[in-house]
Amino acid sequence: MAHQLVIILKNRQIGCTWLVAGYAIWKAIFRKAQNIIIISKGELQAAEVLDYCRFMYESLPEWLQPIRDKDRMGLLAFPELGSKIRALSATSAAGVGFGAASLVIFDENDFHPNDEDNYVEVKPMIDAGSGQLVILSAPNRTRVNSTFKRLWRGARKNENNFHPIMLPFGVVPHHTDEWFAERKKEYTPKDLETRYFKTEQEALSVTTAGKFFDMDALGIIASRGLDRPMENPDFDTRNGLVKIYREPVAGEQYIAYADPSMGKEDPSHVVIANAFTLEEYAHYHAMKPGGEVAVVFDELVRWYNKAKNSFEGNAQGGQAFREVVERLNTPNQQTRRDPFGKLIPGKKGYYMTHPLKREMFGNLGNLIYNRK
Template identity: 30%
Template sequence: MSRINKSRQVAEIVKCGKDPVYFFNNYAKIQHPVRGLIKFDTYPFQDDCVKTFISERFSIILKSRQLGMSTLSAAYAVWMTLFQRDKNVLIIATKLSVAQNFITKVKTMIRGLPKWLVLPEIVTNNKQLIEFSHGSSIKAIPTSDDAGRSEALSLLIIDEAAFVRNFDELWMGLYPTISTGGRVIILSTPNGVGGQYYKLYTDAAAGLNEFKGIKLPWDIHPERDQEWFNKTTKNLSDRQISQEYLCDFASSGETFLSSNDIEWVRQICRPPRERTGFDMNVWIWEYPLSEHNYIMTADISRGDSKDFSTFHIIDVSEGECVAEYKGKIPPDRFAELLSEFGLKYNKALLCPENNSYGYATILKLKELQYPKLYHKKRKALYIGDYVPPKETDLAGFTTSGKTRNLILTKLEEVLRNKQVKIYSTRFYDELKTFTWSGNRARAMRGYNDDLIISFAIGMWLYDASEGYSVNSKDLNDAMLKGMKMVRKTYDDMPSAILEGRPHSAQSRDPRMNPDANNNKKINISSEWNNKLKIMKDHDWLLK
């Protein structure tokens, strides 16, 4: 803009102070990596974001790469501190170099302005802080446990929040700093499902918190087309593309399962036919059939902690999960619940985890004389109709670092090959937040993996029982030669067991089976028909 007289300068100052978009497009300059210092011409989607920054106290942005949102945030901070007194702006970045780069952008814009437009003097100017004579300031810092806690903020900007370590704790400390009326802009590319940023954004999208959610995929930029996208992403992995350009939470993180496998689980999810149990947390998709065999596995917690006790009942005749539980229940009561539903499902082979609180559950199952518990004895495995309490330490599944890896590997194989169906949305939700942390797969901070562990034990037991896996067939055959069957029967079996005979196909709850033809199903594989006959002839053989 050419030289202008005093009265025009005053008019321009007033206009810029009222309208940040006008200020950006007429006076702000930015550093282009190729073209050098250029005029900051904003795009319509950026103008819309600025309007949201002004109208909403809380803004959260899910964005693609290379949309200029960090630059826009820096420009907004410059506008606020130049034209308003006593405004304290804090930018939190993932590391020191990123924080310093933010301040560099701020300085570039200020240096490019006409001198008459920069009314306050700069009294402090270093790599992380700019202070003005009228009391406003812009400070940029890397993340730390106490970042920003002592500040009283007018504007808080958190860059790449999905990648900020311990963001949940950081946000808890930062929120009071803007409680007196300050504003917040949180922006990031996605970094998988789970975490504080994911929760804030998804809750914002659902209208469950104070934030206004803004989604900016790659094609919102008016100068980008499919040709640009193909060229830019041709050397990237699917996960990198999802993270950098597609704004896709599910596909962007280092999840234990691939995004395609997680999506398959989502697609087959359906509501349970019945919700039952004392807390209504037993979900049933199929009722027991007398001609089918079932296995039941469980992961056990204390009952009042952050973790849950869980079980799955798997129909090995059909290759599907027919019932599931997730709730908080004391270990002894959980044993009663396991016994109740295990008996209903044809005295399902029951394999609870025997670590920690699982021992109390197994003791109670012994007291209840549950007829078919999974046992391990030395190098041979057997199933007894009832085993005296003195052998309690042999019952159930022992989860160690080694066995945990084995069952999770089996879980991944089964779901990748779509060999067992599970219809639970609760299980699907856990899969989304079950990620790699170094060399260990685990639930993300603040989330649970109790259903995953229970079902993983089930998949290991299912494979050992069924031998369906082509990759593990030779191993299973070899292990069968070293196994033995030990069966113990008792004349004084409790009446509860005798009364727990499974329903036949004809006696199932008619409310859940209005059409008898629904009982006819297609088995997972024709090979299983032969294996089922062998199982019925020889009972259960386990590795």
């Protein structure tokens, strides 16, 4: 393989794990002193990938089989060559203490529980020498901003050094449209969506099956289309992170809401809308911490005629946001209401609970269903 860093976005059950296992055993046998690490979701998955390597070794003619060490759990070693293949589960400490690696394989990485920790720990092992890192996975379509998807998007935009390879539906010869039609009879829509994708857009999107909102209605609403953001609005867009669709008009009333985060796992979001038509006038969507988002929020609120506003105050991101808007004395912060609409004096911002989310989703779902 000519590339040091490789990332593979693939469909399930196409033999890709067998392929990289074969590459691992080839390197271990035909290159000396290879330190190869395979990291899988759990212990059972790690053991299975190592079994693939053992099977291929045992299928070789005897004259091609180097002497191997006695079987040990999670390890396949060839002492005369100084090579070994180690299989690990994706714990937070996976890869710690193993030194420089010749090859590291992350198998089904988008499903790893500690994907970011593992990547941060393993990448320096590759950087320390001339090793290779191969990350492969079917898309976990319940996650949007995973480490795997972040690296994939970066590779596609040439923003990192990974070589991207996509293996969509159809790369297996018998996976035809007729074959897919038969599978539709045997799987639930959710299972089908999470197993097979035909385009990159499908792979990177969250599954629509079983979703709360009417997807056909959302499609109709989306088809109306938003205008393109203004090119030179009279506002600091932070290098395009703030999208302005309409500038404020004197005398009009606006509303604003913020969903801040810590800017690490989830993005923060701010939206400005017309108070009567609910037309979106501006939004801010960025992987930024709550305190920084609050400054942008304050500026937008003031610009849009001191828009009536509120925010989600959960967790550290919400707390940091709250502290900044209080310090800035952001105007027109609205008093919190309980789930029954009753005002709670002295309270600003909302703590999102499951009952409150269900009620809000229910109201929004009805609006969407009615194509509002």
